[in-house]
Amino acid sequence: MMLSRLCRPALWLLLVSMPFEVRGQVVINEIFLDGADDIIELQNQGGSPVDVSSWWICSQPSYHQISSLTVSGSTVMASGDLITLSGASLDLNATQEDVGLYTTNSFTSPSAMEDFVQYGATGDIGRTDVAVAKGIWTMTEAVTTPPPGASIQYDGTGNGASNWVVSINASLGVGNAVSVAEARAVRILAVEETMSVDAIGLSVKTMYGQSYAIERTAALAPSAWQLVGGGIAGNGEQQSITTSVATVAAPLFYRLRATDHLNIGKTATLITRYHGVMGTCTITDTHTIQISDLVYDATGIDVRVVVSPNASFSPYTIISGDLVRASPYAGETLEFDHTESLDNVSHISIWCVPAGASFGDGMFN
Numbered sequence: 001m002m003l004s005r006l007c008r009p010a011l012w013l014l015l016v017s018m019p020f021e022v023r024g025q026v027v028i029n030e031i032f033l034d035g036a037d038d039i040i041e042l043q044n045q046g047g048s049p050v051d052v053s054s055w056w057i058c059s060q061p062s063y064h065q066i067s068s069l070t071v072s073g074s075t076v077m078a079s080g081d082l083i084t085l086s087g088a089s090l091d092l093n094a095t096q097e098d099v100g101l102y103t104t105n106s107f108t109s110p111s112a113m114e115d116f117v118q119y120g121a122t123g124d125i126g127r128t129d130v131a132v133a134k135g136i137w138t139m140t141e142a143v144t145t146p147p148p149g150a151s152i153q154y155d156g157t158g159n160g161a162s163n164w165v166v167s168i169n170a171s172l173g174v175g176n177a178v179s180v181a182e183a184r185a186v187r188i189l190a191v192e193e194t195m196s197v198d199a200i201g202l203s204v205k206t207m208y209g210q211s212y213a214i215e216r217t218a219a220l221a222p223s224a225w226q227l228v229g230g231g232i233a234g235n236g237e238q239q240s241i242t243t244s245v246a247t248v249a250a251p252l253f254y255r256l257r258a259t260d261h262l263n264i265g266k267t268a269t270l271i272t273r274y275h276g277v278m279g280t281c282t283i284t285d286t287h288t289i290q291i292s293d294l295v296y297d298a299t300g301i302d303v304r305v306v307v308s309p310n311a312s313f314s315p316y317t318i319i320s321g322d323l324v325r326a327s328p329y330a331g332e333t334l335e336f337d338h339t340e341s342l343d344n345v346s347h348i349s350i351w352c353v354p355a356g357a358s359f360g361d362g363m364f365n
Contacts, residue, residue, distance in 0.1 A: 043080070141160055147166075313361075319338045
């Protein structure tokens with residue numbers, strides 16, 4: 001039975017205003033714009049491998065098969081894998097653009113579209129109508145255009161512009177960190193504000209008594225940071241910070257920046273060399289390292305925890321007593337205090353002093 005003329009507008013309004021289908025297994029996870037070498041990041045959010053080498057990126061009127069682009073990572077994407085796509089031909093518009101991920105070159109087919117995002121302008125600016133028909137976008141939304149050198153990042157759930165944020169701290173090749181609530185003073189973060197405001201409230205969990213600075217910049221001047229607040233962060237306390245700012249056109253970008261002790265909160269995963277050594281090391285304050293889930297057979301001669309400013313452990317500093325004992329370490333958590341600041345430490349090792357050999361080591365990140 002044919003739809004009446006009166007029913008057709010109502011059906012179109014439903015399509016425009018209501019996403020109804022989930023994204024595909026592989027998603028567009030981040031888009032980085034710098035005006036010279038733009039980058040698109042994909043992530044396999046499914047539970048099985050996917051070969052994307054024959055898939056396509058469409059930013060109408062530009063079309064690129066993934067195999068023709070510069071790919072960082074394997075195009076046979078295992079579950080959770082991230083890959084980045086770049087190349088001179090991948091020239092995204094700095095003001096407004098639509099980016100579609102397709103399994104084939106049937107660019108007008110909703111079933112061929114795997115994912116979609118649009119920034120800078122609402123309405124149909126390319127293949128928006130295909131994404132609307134698929135049910136993963138609407139005509140009335142768009143992500144804010146990032147400033148040069150910044151990116152837009154997907155939060156990992158849902159469909160639509162509300163699931164994307166602008167971040168001055170690009171996270172290509174690693175998982176996105178777009179939640180302000182989870183931000184710490186040891187990270188640079190950006191908060192997008194979508195309207196003109198007189199004040200902004202940031203609620204962040206700060207750690208380990210660091211000094212921090214709250215800075216603000218406008219979208220058109222990403223390098224011109226202005227200090228609008230700061231102080232000493234409490235140890236693990238929830239900090240509610242309101243900064244008074246003059247009313248300006250949105251968007252504004254904010255970042256919470258550590259101004260001292262940048263190593264605090266960094267972790268290192270021990271790579272097994274000998275004696276089954278494994279564990280995770282965390283710099284918990286300026287003078288303390290915690291090793292959690294330590295596994296080590298406890299054998300050897302004069303085995304210590306040492307830290308160093310380089311991967312060659314020359315020089316190194318001993319921060320523990322002898323770890324050799326009668327019973328093995330089976331997932332224990334230990335803490336070690338260092339008399340000097342850990343600000344310049346980059347590597348840690350379970351180290352056999354007489355042999356000058358690492359039983360297991362890692363780099364703090």
